[in-house]
Amino acid sequence: MNMNETQIMFLEYILEQKGIKNPEIKDEILDHLIFGVEKRMENGILFHDAIKIEIDNFGEDNFKEILENRRMIFRKKNKKILLRIAATLIFIFPILAMLIFYGNKNTQENNVAKSNQKIKNKNAVNITNINDEYSFAEGTWKEVAVSLKNMEEPPIIFPLKGEFPIVATFGQRRHPVKKDIRFHKGIDIKAPLGTLVVAASDGKIKMVKDQETGYGKHIIIEHDDSFTTLYGHLSEILVEENQEIKSGEVIGKIGTSGASVLPHLHFEIRKENVNLNPEKYIQL
Amino acid sequence: MYYCIMKNELLKGTLKTILLNLLEKEGEMYGYEICQKVKDLSEEKLLITEGALYPTLHKLEAEGWLNVKKKKVGKRTRKYYSLSRKGKPIAVQKLREFQEYIETMNLILQPKTAKS
Known part of the structure; x- marks a missing residue:
């Protein structure tokens, strides 16, 4: 049944x-x-x-015994398995270690190769980036430079009415009077006595000074907070301090005042009290 | 009515030998079958509780002396035991040991008289 x-x-x-x-x-x-x-x-x-x-x-006892037995067998088995794992590990450890060692070596080599490849790739990327930047820069930086120039550095015109030669350039030269090597902080433009000197750019007369030595009679025009021009060795000053001035307006006349032997204009451009080469800024 | 009752510690100790030998002779057997066989062979004189077989069978299995096979019978799962390669010499050895034990016990309990 x-x-x-x-x-x-x-x-x-x-x-x-x-x-x-x-x-x-x-x-x-x-x-x-x-x-x-x-x-x-x-x-x-x-x-x-x-x-x-x-x-x-x-038999009630047998239920319990079966369960206890089972637990014991299970524990023994676990022990055996653990021992076996341990034994296996001990046995294969040297092999594993070798494998790992060589594996690492290989991977290291691979890594080196990979990193080399990476560097190559990176370089390639960089180069292309540079190329990009270049192509970007060539167009853009010119524009930026021009706009910056237009913004920060007021357009400088030739500071004399008419065309006259630059007889001394910016940089190191032998001082014509003191006869030693000095840094020429501007340019000298040779012109006949009384030639009209004009403001090189829009601005305000910062300083008008008449001194026996150095610049002699000279004018400093402030074009903005950091940008100034200087006109030295004048015979006549036709402006006053704080006077607003426009580019090309007459401010004085060529002379040979101060440390000068011949009538000429000493012209300086200063930006944040650093003298710049006027030849690079004069827009002809 | 037969009741497979075993409270005798001595008998319990020999259960391993009984099971190993039974399996050596019969080949493949499952728990209930073993129980019935023991009952038949002992002419119902050996009283062991039916459940007592199982802890011993499990121990023998854990020792690796028995092979285990499971067969689906309808919805029931039947567990068949048979001697493993490792278990076969053990069965022989255990039987010999037990026979020697009995002989020794005979020597002690039924000493031969000087006459014989």
């Missing part, structure tokens, strides 16, 4: 109540008990009674 599904489930439930939850053990005990129960049911014993008898026959 076969047990039905509900009866088997009931038996399963009883086993689970006894702590038999491991499916492997549960299946085995279940199989055993079903044999016994079915045999008793064939002999006319009721299901519930049959179950009771069979479980008693199996």
Whole structure:
């Protein structure tokens, strides 16, 4: 007489109540008990009674022993597995170490190769970037430079009415009067006495000074906060301090005042008290 | 009605030998089958609880002396035991040891008289 599904489930439930939850053990005990129960049911014993008898026959202690046994075996197995793993590790450690060593070496070599490649790539990228920047710069920087020049450095025109030669350039030269090597902070423009000197750019007269030495009679025009021009060795000054001036307006006349031997204009451009080469700024 | 009851510690100690030998003779067996066989062979004189087989079977399995095979029978899973290659010499050895033990016990308990 076969047990039905509900009866088997009931038996399963009883086993689970006894702590038999491991499916492997549960299946085995279940199989055993079903044999016994079915045999008793064939002999006319009721299901519930049959179950009771069979479980008693199996022995309460045996349920516990099976579970304890299982735990012990499990622990032993784990120990064995751990020992085996340890032994294996000890055995293969040198091999592993070698593999790792050589692997690393290889990867290092690879890495070196890779990094070389990377550097190459990077360089390639950089070069292309530079090229880009160049192409960008060539167009853009010119524009920027021009606009900056226009903004920060007022357009400088030739400071004399008419065309006259530059006789001394910006930079180191022998001083014409003191006869030693000095830094020439501007340019000298040779012109006849009385030639009209004009403002090189829009601005305001910052200083008008008449002195025996150095620049002699000279004018300093402030074009903005940091940008000034200087006109030296004049014979006549035709402007006053703080006077607003426009580019090309007459401010004085050529002379030979101060440390000068011939009539000429000493012309300086200063930006934040640093002298610049006027030749580079004069727009002809 | 037969009740497989075993409370005897001595018998419990010999259970390994019994199981190994049974499997050596019968080949492949499952728990309930073993229980029935023990009952038949002992002419129902050997009283062990049915459940007592299993801890011993599991121990033998863990030792690696038994091979285990699971078969689906309907919805039930039946676990078959058989001697492993490692278990075969053990079964022989255990039987010999037990026979020697019995002989020794016989010598002690039934000493031969000077006459014989």
